[in-house]
Amino acid sequence: MTLPRAMGTVLVVALLAGGLLYGDDDKAPPKKASLPTGWSKLGLNAEQKQKIQTIQNDYRARIDALRKQIADLQQQERADLVKVLTPVQRKRLEQILGLKGDSDSVSQEEKKGPAERKGSTDKKP
DSSP, X not given: OOHHHHHHHHHHHHXXXXXHHHTOOXXXXXXXXXXXXXXXXXXOOHHHHHHHHHXXXXXXXXXXXXXXXXXXXXXXXXXXXXXXXXXXXXXXXXXXXXXXXXXXXXXXXXXXXXGGSTTOOOOOO
């Protein structure tokens, strides 16, 4: 890859990442939690409902953070996998996945499941 192309790729990735982060607001109010199935029939008082909502909001935030970590790791894994391929193999993978453009887009397409890929003929077992 030539230096200008590499720099262009880095710039595009940085702009996309910046655009995704622009809308992030850690101070957004937590969603109102709903009671687990069947709990509304238990005759909970207001204090119990408030405690349940607090617990759910706490766990939701922690689970969301873990999901983000998982997504970041999966993205890094895909990028590292693509690095193993030769340029010819990358181009072939792009053709298989129905992509146009440079090989950096391969890792973006791999995020999608088989049903979401363009021209996918993959069948679920």
